[in-house]
Amino acid sequence: MSTTPAPANPKVGFVSLGCPKALVDSERILTQLRMEGYDVVSTYEDADVVVVNTCGFIDSAKAESLEVIGEAIKENGKVIVTGCMGVEEGNIRKVHPSVLAVTGPQQYEQVVNAVHDAVPPRQDHNPLIDLVPPQGIKLTPRHYAYLKISEGCNHSCSFCIIPSMRGKLVSRPVGDVLDEAQRLVKAGVKELLVISQDTSAYGVDVKYRTGFWNGAPVKTRMTELCEALSTLGVWVRLHYVYPYPHVDELIPLMAAGKILPYLDIPFQHASPKVLKAMKRPAFEDKTLARIKNWREICPDLIIRSTFIVGFPGETEEDFQYLLDWLTEAQLDRVGCFQYSPVEGAPANLLDAAIVPDDVKQDRWDRFMAHQQAISSARLQLRIGREIEVLVDEVDEQGAVGRCFFDAPEIDGNVFIDNGSNLKPGDKVWCKVTDADEYDLWAEQI
Numbered sequence: 001m002s003t004t005p006a007p008a009n010p011k012v013g014f015v016s017l018g019c020p021k022a023l024v025d026s027e028r029i030l031t032q033l034r035m036e037g038y039d040v041v042s043t044y045e046d047a048d049v050v051v052v053n054t055c056g057f058i059d060s061a062k063a064e065s066l067e068v069i070g071e072a073i074k075e076n077g078k079v080i081v082t083g084c085m086g087v088e089e090g091n092i093r094k095v096h097p098s099v100l101a102v103t104g105p106q107q108y109e110q111v112v113n114a115v116h117d118a119v120p121p122r123q124d125h126n127p128l129i130d131l132v133p134p135q136g137i138k139l140t141p142r143h144y145a146y147l148k149i150s151e152g153c154n155h156s157c158s159f160c161i162i163p164s165m166r167g168k169l170v171s172r173p174v175g176d177v178l179d180e181a182q183r184l185v186k187a188g189v190k191e192l193l194v195i196s197q198d199t200s201a202y203g204v205d206v207k208y209r210t211g212f213w214n215g216a217p218v219k220t221r222m223t224e225l226c227e228a229l230s231t232l233g234v235w236v237r238l239h240y241v242y243p244y245p246h247v248d249e250l251i252p253l254m255a256a257g258k259i260l261p262y263l264d265i266p267f268q269h270a271s272p273k274v275l276k277a278m279k280r281p282a283f284e285d286k287t288l289a290r291i292k293n294w295r296e297i298c299p300d301l302i303i304r305s306t307f308i309v310g311f312p313g314e315t316e317e318d319f320q321y322l323l324d325w326l327t328e329a330q331l332d333r334v335g336c337f338q339y340s341p342v343e344g345a346p347a348n349l350l351d352a353a354i355v356p357d358d359v360k361q362d363r364w365d366r367f368m369a370h371q372q373a374i375s376s377a378r379l380q381l382r383i384g385r386e387i388e389v390l391v392d393e394v395d396e397q398g399a400v401g402r403c404f405f406d407a408p409e410i411d412g413n414v415f416i417d418n419g420s421n422l423k424p425g426d427k428v429w430c431k432v433t434d435a436d437e438y439d440l441w442a443e444q445i
Contacts, residue, residue, distance in 0.1 A: 009039045010119040013047030013076065015068055018055025020195050020239070022083055022105070024148040026053045029082070029111050036112070036121045044075035048119040049100070051111060056085030057160075058340040069096050080114045082107065088343075106151055141392065143425030144191035144408060145184045149177050149225065153197035154204070155242075157268075157279050160342070171203050174211040174220040178228050190390055190425055191235040193407065194225075200242045223249045230258035235390065237407060239264040243287060248294070255298040260404045263294075267305045270325035271318035274311055277350060288328055302405035304333035309367055310360030311339045313352030319363050323370050332378055333411050334371045338364050372437045379412075379435035386445060389414045391426045401428075403440070412438040419444060 012033055016026035029051065030040055041047050050072045054065035065085045072079045073096055081092055082103045089102040101114035152167040181192055196202065203209070203220035210217050218224050223246060229236045236259040241247060243265055254261035267287070269275050295301050309319065326334070338360040341348050355363075391401040392408070399419025406412050416422070416430055422444075430442035 009037055009122060011039045011041045011046055011048045012115060012119070013041050013044055013050040013072075014053070015050065015072065016053045017065055017068060018053070018057070018061060018084065020146045020193065021148060021197065022053055022055060024146050024195070025083070025106060025108070029053075029108050032108060032112050033115060038115070038119075038121065044072060047076055047078075049078040049080060049115060050076045051080045051082060051115065054081060054083035054085035056083070056088065058337070058342055060340065061085075062088075062091075066092070066095050069099065073098060078118055080111065080118065082111045141424060142188050143390065143392075144193060145189045146193045146195050147177065147181055147184070148172070148195050149199065149202050150196040150205075154201060155198065155279075169198065169201055169205045171201075171205050171220055174203075174218050174225060174228075175213045177225065178213040178218065181229055181232060185232045185234055188425065189234060190427060191237060192229060192232075193237045193239060194229070195239045197240065198242055199238055199240050200244045200247055222246060223253075226250060226253055226259050235260050235404070237262050237264075239407070241265050243290065248290070251294045251297045251301070254301060261298050261301045262304070262405060262407070263301065264304045264407065268308050269311065269314075269318075269322060271314070271321045274314050274318050274322075277313055277352065278308075278311065288325070291329055300404075302332045303329075304335075304407070304411065305331055306335045306337065307367065308337050308339050309363040310355040312350045312354055314339075314355055314363075319366075323367070326367075326371055326374060330374060330378065331371070332375065332405060333407075334375070335410070336364055336367050336371070376435070376437040379437070379440060382432045382440060383435055385432050386429055387414070387432060387440075387442065389416065389428055389430050389442065391416075391419065391422045391424055391428065393424060394420060394422050396420060399426075412440065414440045414442050416442055416444060 014026060014030060016023050034040065044050060052065070052069050052072055054069070055061040056065065062085055069079060069081055069092065079099050080101045081099050082105070084105050085092065086102050086104040086107075092099060092102055100118050103110040103114065150169055150171040152169045154169045184192065200222055202222050202225060206220050208219050208221045210219050212218065213228060218228050226236065226238070230253065238250070238259070241263050247263070250259070253259050268278060268280055291303065307322065339355065387403040389401040389403050391399045393400045397420070399416040399422045401414050401416060402408065402411070403414050406414070414430065416428070419428070422428060429445045431445055432440050432442045434441040
C-alpha cells in the first residue's frame with residue numbers, strides 16, 4: 001500500500017550583516033519562522049527564499065549590503081531585504097529592482113509576512129509538535145549569546161543616522177530581559193553580551209520603572225539589571241556604554257566579580273573641538289580622571305573603545321591631542337574608523353574643512369601604530385598571570401578561547417597549546433606564557 005509523503009517544510013536562507021544588534025533582529029525573525037514550520041538552510045541553492053538583513057551605517061557597509069543582495073539574487077533569485085539599509089528602499093531597488101520586498105530595521109512582522117507571500121507556510125504545521133527551543137533560534141555558538149535590552153537612541157551625534165533608522169530609545173521590560181537571560185543560561189550559554197544602541201540609557205524612557213522578576217522588584221535601570229544578571233552564574237559583558245555618571249556604580253560590581261571588568265565605551269575622539277562638532281560630551285579631562293578612579297577601584301578593568309579620525313575640521317593639532325590622550329588613557333582594546341560621510345548625517349552640513357583622503361589614511365595608520373604599542377605593552381604585563389578562559393574552538397593544535405578582556409569577533413584570542421582535550425564552552429584556568437599586540441598564548445593549569 002503506498003502512502004503520500006508528507007510535504008516538505010519551506011526553506012529560508014538568511015544572511016545577517018552588520019552589528020550584534022542586527023544579529024539579534026535576525027534571531028528574532030528566524031525564531032518566528034521556525035515556529036511557523038520553516039526550515040533554515042545554509043546555502044542559496046537549498047533555499048526557497050533568501051532574507052538579507054542589511055547594515056546601513058557607513059558607505060562601505062551599504063556597498064557590502066548591495067553586493068550581498070546581488071549575490072543572493074544571482075544564486076537564488078527570490079530575495080527579501082530588511083535591516084538598517086532598508087530605510088533606503090529607493091536606492092536598493094535602483095540597483096536591484098527584482099527584490100521581492102524591502103523593510104527597515106525591527107520590522108519583524110513585515111519580514112515574516114513577506115516570507116509568507118514568497119513561500120507560504122505549510123497548512124498542516126503543528127507548532128505544539130515541531131517545537132522551537134525556549135531560548136529561540138540563535139546565530140551565535142551555543143556558549144555565548146547577545147542580550148538586547150533596548151532599541152533606538154536619544155543621542156543626535158552629527159556623524160550618525162542610527163536614530164533616524166531605529167528611532168528613539170525604547171527599553172525592554174526588565175522582567176522580559178531577565179527571563180530571556182535565564183532561558184539562555186538554562187540552554188547552556190556561559191557568556192551574556194549585553195547590547196543596545198546606548199546601554200547606559202536603559203530605562204530612561206520609562207523613568208526607571210520598577211518591574212518584577214522571579215517575584216522580586218527590579219528597577220529598569222543599568223545597575224539593578226547588572227545586579228540581577230550577576231545571580232545567573234555566567235559571564236556578563238557590557239557593550240556600547242556611554243560614560244554617564246551612574247556608570248561609576250558598575251565598577252564596584254566588577255571589582256566584586258559579579259560582572260566582567262570590561263567596558264566597551266565609544267569615545268570617538270578626545271579633542272574638545274572635534275567632540276563638540278560631533279555633538280558628543282566634550283569632558284575628556286573628566287573622563288581621564290574617571291578612568292583613573294575606575295582602575296583604582298577595579299585594577300583588572302579592561303576598556304575597549306572606537307574612534308573616528310578625519311572628521312570634518314579635524315586639524316593636525318586635534319589629531320595629536322587624540323594621540324596624547326590615548327597615551328594617558330592606556331585603553332586596552334581600540335578600533336578606529338576613517339570618517340565616512342553618511343547620507344543624511346548632520347555632519348555633512350558642517351562649515352568645516354574636509355580632511356583629504358590621503359591625510360585620513362595617514363592619521364589612521366599613525367593612530368593604529370600608536371595604539372598597537374599601548375596594547376602590546378599592556379598585554380605583556382599579563383605574561384605569567386593566571387586567567388580563566390572560555391573556549392571557542394578546538395582542533396589538533398589546541399584550543400582557542402577568550403578571557404574576560406576579550407569580546408568575541410572584535411577583540412583578541414587566547415591560544416591554549418595543550419588544550420586539544422577541551423571542547424567549545426569549557427571554562428578553564430590557564431597561565432599566560434606569551435603575548436603579541438592583540439593575542440595571548442597560555443597553558444592549562
